[in-house]
Amino acid sequence: MNPLIALMVIIPITCALLVNLFHTKDKTVKILSIVVALFLPIIPLFTSYGLHYFGGYMTLAQSPVLSQWVPASITNSALNIFHMGIMYSFGSAQQIFIVALGIIAFLAILTSLSETKKASGVYAFLMFMGVASMSAVILTDDIFNFYVFFEIIAIAQVGIVIASKVKGNLEAALKYMIIGGIASPLLLLGIALLLGVTGNVNITDIVYSIKTGLVNPQSPVLLMACALIIFGWSYAAGLPPFHTIKSEIYSRALPHGAALLQAFSVFTLAAVGIVILRIFSYLAFSKVIIIALSLAAMILSITMALMQTDFKRIIGYLAVGELGYIGLGLGIGTSMSITAGLFQAVNEAIITAFLFIGFGTVLYLTKESDIRKLGGMMVHTPKIALLVLLAGLAMAGVPPLNAFQSKLMLIQSSLNAGIPELGIIMILLSIVTFMTFMKAFYAIYMRSKPKGLKISNSKIPKATIFSLVVFLIICIMLGLFPQIVTNYLQPLATSLI
Amino acid sequence: MIIDSQLASFFTAAALIIIGLYAALFLDNIIKKIIGLAFIGDGANLFIITMGYKAGGIVYIFLPDMTVNWFAQNASYPLPFALVLTSIVIGASTLAVMLALVIVLYKKYGSIKASKILGAKQNQETENSIKGDGL
Numbered sequence: 001m002n003p004l005i006a007l008m009v010i011i012p013i014t015c016a017l018l019v020n021l022f023h024t025k026d027k028t029v030k031i032l033s034i035v036v037a038l039f040l041p042i043i044p045l046f047t048s049y050g051l052h053y054f055g056g057y058m059t060l061a062q063s064p065v066l067s068q069w070v071p072a073s074i075t076n077s078a079l080n081i082f083h084m085g086i087m088y089s090f091g092s093a094q095q096i097f098i099v100a101l102g103i104i105a106f107l108a109i110l111t112s113l114s115e116t117k118k119a120s121g122v123y124a125f126l127m128f129m130g131v132a133s134m135s136a137v138i139l140t141d142d143i144f145n146f147y148v149f150f151e152i153i154a155i156a157q158v159g160i161v162i163a164s165k166v167k168g169n170l171e172a173a174l175k176y177m178i179i180g181g182i183a184s185p186l187l188l189l190g191i192a193l194l195l196g197v198t199g200n201v202n203i204t205d206i207v208y209s210i211k212t213g214l215v216n217p218q219s220p221v222l223l224m225a226c227a228l229i230i231f232g233w234s235y236a237a238g239l240p241p242f243h244t245i246k247s248e249i250y251s252r253a254l255p256h257g258a259a260l261l262q263a264f265s266v267f268t269l270a271a272v273g274i275v276i277l278r279i280f281s282y283l284a285f286s287k288v289i290i291i292a293l294s295l296a297a298m299i300l301s302i303t304m305a306l307m308q309t310d311f312k313r314i315i316g317y318l319a320v321g322e323l324g325y326i327g328l329g330l331g332i333g334t335s336m337s338i339t340a341g342l343f344q345a346v347n348e349a350i351i352t353a354f355l356f357i358g359f360g361t362v363l364y365l366t367k368e369s370d371i372r373k374l375g376g377m378m379v380h381t382p383k384i385a386l387l388v389l390l391a392g393l394a395m396a397g398v399p400p401l402n403a404f405q406s407k408l409m410l411i412q413s414s415l416n417a418g419i420p421e422l423g424i425i426m427i428l429l430s431i432v433t434f435m436t437f438m439k440a441f442y443a444i445y446m447r448s449k450p451k452g453l454k455i456s457n458s459k460i461p462k463a464t465i466f467s468l469v470v471f472l473i474i475c476i477m478l479g480l481f482p483q484i485v486t487n488y489l490q491p492l493a494t495s496l497i
Numbered sequence: 498m499i500i501d502s503q504l505a506s507f508f509t510a511a512a513l514i515i516i517g518l519y520a521a522l523f524l525d526n527i528i529k530k531i532i533g534l535a536f537i538g539d540g541a542n543l544f545i546i547t548m549g550y551k552a553g554g555i556v557y558i559f560l561p562d563m564t565v566n567w568f569a570q571n572a573s574y575p576l577p578f579a580l581v582l583t584s585i586v587i588g589a590s591t592l593a594v595m596l597a598l599v600i601v602l603y604k605k606y607g608s609i610k611a612s613k614i615l616g617a618k619q620n621q622e623t624e625n626s627i628k629g630d631g632l
Contacts, residue, residue, distance in 0.1 A: 151587045174598045177591065177598070178527075178595070181534030185514070186541075
């Protein structure tokens with residue numbers, strides 16, 4: 001048992017509570033936030049792989065003292081090897097996800113603190129709470145614990161949007177909560193059905209019950225549970241029919257907040273996708289639904305991005321569209337495709353955060369995000385323009401940047417799986433993504449400056465430039481050496497087949 | 498005819514979810530929508546509680562005069578109750594945030610009609626400037 005595993009959740013929660021407590025003390029909030037955020041990507045690097053049992057409760061088979069009090073009817077059954085408490089599982093894939101989440105969180109928090117005159121303890125609280133919950137969602141092996149943190153992420157996301165004070169944020173937050181108020185109980189109902197059939201909420205035990213025939217795998221109740229969990233997954237990740245509200249939520253947050261919000265969506269998509277594959281991979285229709293939803297997300301979102309005039313909305317839709325690539329990887333269901341899908345998740349979270357923070361500099365200088373009212377920014381911020389251009393190229397999958405590698409792997413795996421149509425769609429949509437990005441980039445940076453546009457004389461904070469450079473270095477590193485990540489994701493992908 | 502109390506609870510849970518879905522999807526009053534959402538959550542919670550029900554079962558507390566075998570056979574399943582307790586807390590906090598948002602939006606729009614508040618937002622698509630530094 002490794003206590004450091006639990007620290008990945010406990011440390012950001014504790015920090016969240018402290019920054020909220022000291023929210024009026026600007027310096028304390030800043031120092032505490034930056035120090036703790038710096039540790040977020042470091043802790044998983046020094047944590048050894050393994051399991052963490054909350055309360056120390058393992059299985060009866062591993063607890064001889066306890067099992068002597070339990071009747072033989074229980075110790076002689078499968079209950080003997082079922083887990084008694086909440087369990088966190090930390091492996092190489094979880095390590096990569098939490099490191100990537102930690103890097104994005106650190107850079108988003110750093111940027112937010114540098115771009116605001118006075119640090120907001122409440123805003124930092126929401127960011128840390130979201131990160132803690134996201135880490136828990138990645139680590140937990142208990143499907144109800146998963147639901148609890150899933151709900152906390154939703155509240156933290158809404159809180160970040162409310163605290164951003166962008167016009168229309170309250171309406172978007174309420175709309176998101178109303179939709180969540182329908183989707184979350186339905187997800188809970190799916191979990192309840194799983195509990196009803198298997199008598200368990202531990203994912204490993206549920207999988208064991210289904211695979212060993214302790215429960216009927218073709219039970220209609222399990223099919224219903226699968227459908228409800230996939231519905232909840234769509235809501236959490238922003239897949240259709242929730243793609244519009246998800247992109248709206250991103251556009252109503254400040255860029256550094258949006259960078260973190262999209263990371264939550266990406267990692268939730270990957271984490272819930274892994275759970276769905278672990279439990280329901282034997283149901284062919286589950287993979288068909290995943291592929292259908294992913295395709296719909298890609299086509300609808302990227303097409304809608306073309307029609308937008310607000311750059312935050314454009315990135316929001318592109319981010320949701322890119323989620324489809326991850327879903328396709330999971331849905332194709334081969335070892336290579338799942339590795340590629342999870343690799344794409346890491347890449348997308350980093351690239352979209354890169355884009356949000358990069359384009360956020362425009363908002364910082366002009367307080368404007370409508371591309372029709374913007375222009376001439378290349379003259380004012382040529383270096384930032386280059387960084388943003390590279391972020392856009394990374395998203396479109398241009399070599400030698402990271403998304404090129406994951407998209408290439410996805411296309412290869414679709415060909416290997418005998419579904420070349422998916423590969424063709426992925427290539428076409430990458431081209432449309434690039435076009436959409438270039439439309440926004442041209443309008444903001446390359447077109448001449450409109451008469452009414454006021455550009456602030458203040459300099460872009462060094463922390464923001466530092467964040468962008470770090471994102472670029474990661475994009476290039478992962479593009480040149482994809483095995484840094486894929487070698488870590490491969491064992492999980494193989495275990496899911 | 499008296500129906501099984503567990504079955505009756507399942508029907509009640511289904512009714513709560515269906516009524517809640519209707520209210521959340523088709524009513525224009527945001528407060529009524531939120532009440533509908535609370536119904537859906539309560540329906541899901543009742544569904545989970547009902548699964549833990551055992552006809553003639555006892556509360557899951559081991560007393561000194563009980564044998565382990567007898568307890569294992571007669572106690573109701575405690576896990577659903579523990580889960581529902583957490584779920585109720587989450588539901589209450591979500592509800593509180595939604596109601597707080599409605600109060601603020603009511604002050605802004607002078608109405609609690611979804612068509613006015615959420616519809617008005619559509620007209621703001623192009624108004625994305627931020628106030629001050631945003632925070």
